[in-house]
Amino acid sequence: MIAHLSPSTLAGTIPAIASKSQAHRLLICAALADRDTIIACPTLSADITATADCLRALGADIAYENGLFTVRPIAHTPPAPQLDCGESGSTLRFLLPVVCALGADATIKMHGRLPQRPLSPLWEELQAHGAVLTRPAPDIIAVSGQLAPGAYTLAANISSQFISGLLFALPLLAGKSAIRLTGKLESASYLTMTVRALARFGVDCPFENDAYAVPGGRRYASPGTARVEGDWSNAAFWVAADRICGGTLTITGLEPDSPQGDRAVTELAGRIAGGGAVVDCQDVPDLVPVLSVLAAVTPGETRFENAGRLRIKESDRLATTAGLIKALGGDVTELSDGLIVRGRARLSSGMVDSANDHRIAMSAAVAALACDGPVTLYGAQAVNKSYPAFWRDYAALGGKVTLEDDP
Numbered sequence: 001m002i003a004h005l006s007p008s009t010l011a012g013t014i015p016a017i018a019s020k021s022q023a024h025r026l027l028i029c030a031a032l033a034d035r036d037t038i039i040a041c042p043t044l045s046a047d048i049t050a051t052a053d054c055l056r057a058l059g060a061d062i063a064y065e066n067g068l069f070t071v072r073p074i075a076h077t078p079p080a081p082q083l084d085c086g087e088s089g090s091t092l093r094f095l096l097p098v099v100c101a102l103g104a105d106a107t108i109k110m111h112g113r114l115p116q117r118p119l120s121p122l123w124e125e126l127q128a129h130g131a132v133l134t135r136p137a138p139d140i141i142a143v144s145g146q147l148a149p150g151a152y153t154l155a156a157n158i159s160s161q162f163i164s165g166l167l168f169a170l171p172l173l174a175g176k177s178a179i180r181l182t183g184k185l186e187s188a189s190y191l192t193m194t195v196r197a198l199a200r201f202g203v204d205c206p207f208e209n210d211a212y213a214v215p216g217g218r219r220y221a222s223p224g225t226a227r228v229e230g231d232w233s234n235a236a237f238w239v240a241a242d243r244i245c246g247g248t249l250t251i252t253g254l255e256p257d258s259p260q261g262d263r264a265v266t267e268l269a270g271r272i273a274g275g276g277a278v279v280d281c282q283d284v285p286d287l288v289p290v291l292s293v294l295a296a297v298t299p300g301e302t303r304f305e306n307a308g309r310l311r312i313k314e315s316d317r318l319a320t321t322a323g324l325i326k327a328l329g330g331d332v333t334e335l336s337d338g339l340i341v342r343g344r345a346r347l348s349s350g351m352v353d354s355a356n357d358h359r360i361a362m363s364a365a366v367a368a369l370a371c372d373g374p375v376t377l378y379g380a381q382a383v384n385k386s387y388p389a390f391w392r393d394y395a396a397l398g399g400k401v402t403l404e405d406d407p
Helices: 020-031 046-057 089-102 122-128 160-172 188-200 232-245 261-273 285-296 308-312 317-327 358-368 380-385 390-396
Strands: 002-006 012-015 037-040 061-065 068-072 082-084 106-109 131-137 140-145 151-155 177-182 211-214 225-227 249-252 278-280 300-305 331-334 339-343 350-353 375-378 400-404
Touching: 002 358, 020 037, 020 046, 020 068, 020 089, 020 160, 020 188, 046 061, 046 082, 046 089, 046 380, 089 106, 089 122, 089 140, 089 160, 122 131, 122 151, 122 160, 151 160, 160 177, 160 188, 160 211, 188 261, 232 249, 232 261, 232 285, 232 358, 261 278, 261 285, 285 300, 285 308, 285 317, 285 331, 285 339, 285 358, 308 317, 317 331, 317 339, 317 350, 317 358, 350 358, 358 375, 358 380, 358 390, 380 390, 390 400
Parallel strands: 012 249, 037 225, 082 106, 151 177, 278 300, 350 375
Antiparallel strands: 002 375, 002 400, 037 068, 061 068, 106 140, 131 140, 177 211, 300 339, 331 339
16 A cells, blocks of 8 residues: 655644553453453554454454453363464464463464564573474464473563563463573563563562562463553654644543553653654664654754664664655664664655555654655555554544555
């Protein structure tokens, strides 16, 4: 899909969509619980749907109607379940350990760039504890064997999703386990989200001496109901747009004390708007594309550091973010693990390829607000991964956009 964008100003009130990060976690806990759970989740995305579909494949009965998930937990895992993770890294990394803990002989399908995204050292730790994992094809993982409790060790600076996946899986095993972390922890806020979700379902995993203590033989205890809070990660596009448009937007449905690390977008956007900043991206990598756009239209120099993990996202986000800014006449230097953006008052116009990356597509839409001419965006359908209603909401706020199918 191609989006034709013209310079415009956004104004009005926009409710935040449901946090897909929290939706993943609540759905998984509910599917492993002792009784049904109703989860209020007013909006869906391709990633949320992928997790729900994979849990259905594992035996959960999940219905969605009028903004509510009704989750009847897994009673028995069907033989040879087939899970399709789509392009969702969270779905894959959270559920691979769960599949191993359930002892399922399963097949996991991946799409897009997901087969290229690393699974080491989680892969090796699962194999060392009884799982049998193979790659019969680049986009397929075959799983068999039975995961055993014990001592697990993971580097803390690789992916918090690996740690979260083990936290979901290990309580299902007969004995106690420990997850020892080595090195400096990154994306700590996402682990806080996981631990809080587990606690809501009666599973406490205390962290001390660089290790999580995980109880064994536990059936998750459903609270009966739960609610997915507003998503700071996707609200970040409206926060940046509000800065560009001069304070014309009101974003509702966000919790200021949320465990989501991307709530830092408000403070970071303010620092950048003040004339440049140094942004440590270690805990907020998803904010880099849209904050880079904001920096590109703000006089001053902004440096984004510790962002090397962006190279293994849906696209190489350091390269695609730099490409977006350059395509629209901005000034950016790509580093091995970051970006240096030298801002100016306006961008020009041009053509941008989203590289099938939802955050690049939405960042391009925000950039168009500060362009002197039209922007043509290829791959506009990428927003469906996290925010299917983005273009509708963009237009409702006054954004000038015309969508057409690829020829």
